[in-house]
Amino acid sequence: MNKxxxxxxxxxxxxxxxxxxxxxxxxxxxKKEDITKHKNPDFRIxxxxxxxxxxxxxxxxxxxxRTAMEAGKQFxxxxxxxxxxxxxxxxxxxxxxxxxxxxxxxxxxxxANEKGEIAPETWEFGFMHAFKKYFWMNLDKKLRPPEKNIxxxxxxxxxxxxxxxxxxxxxxICYSGPGWTGHLAFIEPDAPExxxxxxSDFMQMGPRVCRLSPFTIAQNSLHGSxxxxxxxxxxxxxxxxxxxxxxxxxxxxxxxxGITVDGSFASWQRLTTRLVLxxxxxxxxxESILQKLRTDVWVSELAAANxxxxxxKGY
Numbered sequence: 001m002n003k004x005x006x007x008x009x010x011x012x013x014x015x016x017x018x019x020x021x022x023x024x025x026x027x028x029x030x031k032k033e034d035i036t037k038h039k040n041p042d043f044r045i046x047x048x049x050x051x052x053x054x055x056x057x058x059x060x061x062x063x064x065x066r067t068a069m070e071a072g073k074q075f076x077x078x079x080x081x082x083x084x085x086x087x088x089x090x091x092x093x094x095x096x097x098x099x100x101x102x103x104x105x106x107x108x109x110x111x112a113n114e115k116g117e118i119a120p121e122t123w124e125f126g127f128m129h130a131f132k133k134y135f136w137m138n139l140d141k142k143l144r145p146p147e148k149n150i151x152x153x154x155x156x157x158x159x160x161x162x163x164x165x166x167x168x169x170x171x172x173i174c175y176s177g178p179g180w181t182g183h184l185a186f187i188e189p190d191a192p193e194x195x196x197x198x199x200s201d202f203m204q205m206g207p208r209v210c211r212l213s214p215f216t217i218a219q220n221s222l223h224g225s226x227x228x229x230x231x232x233x234x235x236x237x238x239x240x241x242x243x244x245x246x247x248x249x250x251x252x253x254x255x256x257x258g259i260t261v262d263g264s265f266a267s268w269q270r271l272t273t274r275l276v277l278x279x280x281x282x283x284x285x286x287e288s289i290l291q292k293l294r295t296d297v298w299v300s301e302l303a304a305a306n307x308x309x310x311x312x313k314g315y
Contacts, residue, residue, distance in 0.1 A: 015214065017182075017189035017190040017213065017284050018282070023279050023280055026278075027271070027275055027278050027279050028271065030274050032306055035047060035273075035274070035277065035299060035304045036299075038278070038291070040291060040292070042294040042295070043290065043294075043295050043297065044296050045299060046296070046297065046298055046299065047300075047301060048298060048299070049300065049301055050260075050303075053258050053298050054085060056298065057256065058085070058088050060254060061089050061175075064172070065077075065098060065103055066096060066098045069099055069101075069102060069103065070098070074103075074168065076104045076165065076168045077103070077104070077105050077106070077172065077174075077175070078105075078106050078108050078165075078171045078173070078174040078176075078242065078246065078250060079105050079107050079108065080175045080176055081108075081109070082107070082127050082128075082130035082135070083134070086130075086131065086138075087134045090134075091138070093139060093143060094138075094139060094140045097140075099142075099143055100143050100144060100145045101146065102145070103145040104145070105131070105145075105149065105150050106152070106161075106165055107127050107128055107131055107153065108174075108176070108185040108241065109127060109153065109186040109239050109240060109242065110127050110152050110154070110239060110241075111125070111126060111235075111236040111238070111239050111240075112209050112236060112239050112240050113237070113238065114237050116238055117155060118153060118154050118240045119236065121154075125225050125226070127152060128154075132150060136150050153207060158207055158208070158209060158240050161207040161240075161242065162206035162207050162243065162246055165249070170249040171251065172251050172252065173250060173252050173253070173254065174246070174247050174250035174253045174254075175253075175256070176253065176254075176256070176287070176290075177255060178255075178273065179213075179216050179219055180213075180215045180268045180269070180272060181213045181216060181285075181286075182275055182286055182287050183213070183216060184244070184289070185241040185242050186210065186216070186239035186240075186241035187205075187210070187241055187243065188210055188211065188212060188213045188216065188286070189213070189283060189284045190211075191210035191212075192210075193208050193210035194243075194283065194286075196283050199281065199283060199289075202283040202286075203244045203245065203289055204245050204248075205243040206243040206245045207242050207243050208240070209239065209240045210239060210241060212235070212236070212238060212239055216235075217235045218230075219268065221234060228262065247293075252294060252295075252296075253293060253294065253295040254296045254297075254298070255276075255290055255295055255297045256298045257269055257273040257276075257277075257297065257298065257300065257303040258299070258300030258303050259303075260302055260303075265302060265305070266315070267302060267303060270302075270303055270307055271307060273303045273304070274307075276288050276291075277291070277297060277299075
């Protein structure tokens with residue numbers, strides 16, 4: 001076949017936030033055995049079986065909370081998207097009889113409607129609703145922190161949400177994981193509310209309500225809470241979120257990469273992971289700022305797998 005006729009060049013669609021094809025082609029070539037290598041020694045990447053990540057995640061939370069509580073110290077945690085397995089963390093704390101009255105938790109984000117009105121905690125698909133249902137309510141009443149210590153962004157506190165964290169000395173730990181756009185919490189690369197003139201300006205931005213990327217809406221329509229069937233209209237169009245400033249101010253960070261489509265090999269996160277960990281540090285891939293910060297990154301073996309053409313597969 002003539003090489004000239006076999007080539008087909010095109011620019012990525014205009015609505016794709018990060019469109020640097022050379023950078024994408026470079027990170028695609030990163031093999032599984034090289035994904036842990038990074039020039040920042042404080043940006044520590046570990047590849048592990050996906051089944052181990054949940055255990056380590058829960059154990060890390062449990063150990064940090066118990067250590068602080070037994071020392072009589074407060075512990076401030078930025079909590080990621082709540083999911084039912086938070087009950088396992090509560091069960092461990094109950095079994096160890098850990099008095100959690102000095103525990104403070106801040107959910108990193110919450111859905112909002114097209115008017116920017118943040119979902120109330122009574123909404124069954126909301127993050128605060130899930131966090132209280134699966135974690136706080138499962139803690140023994142004698143061990144629970146006061147309900148006022150369990151915070152999430154809402155219409156009343158969004159303008160001071162960052163200050164609330166700062167007044168406690170900032171988060172001791174921030175747990176995160178990238179979305180399809182490379183978003184951190186719901187800090188979207190294509191949200192006008194996070195438009196910035198420079199990386200340094202971007203990293204100082206605090207909490208706000210922003211528009212969700214169409215990619216995030218598509219991603220979340222595959223979540224179990226929304227039926228895993230692509231119902232785009234089930235996902236709210238906006239969200240309240242912490243800003244990069246709260247992540248930067250945290251004393252430590254743990255970032256996880258292990259999302260697949262219902263446990264299969266298919267994963268939009270495989271490329272996103274490489275962009276976050278080894279692409280340019282840019283607001284167009286918000287999680288990439290972690291490369292500049294002391295962060296432990298856990299990558300599942302599936303997320304680290306080589307990116308290769310699969311002619312034996314369709315979707």
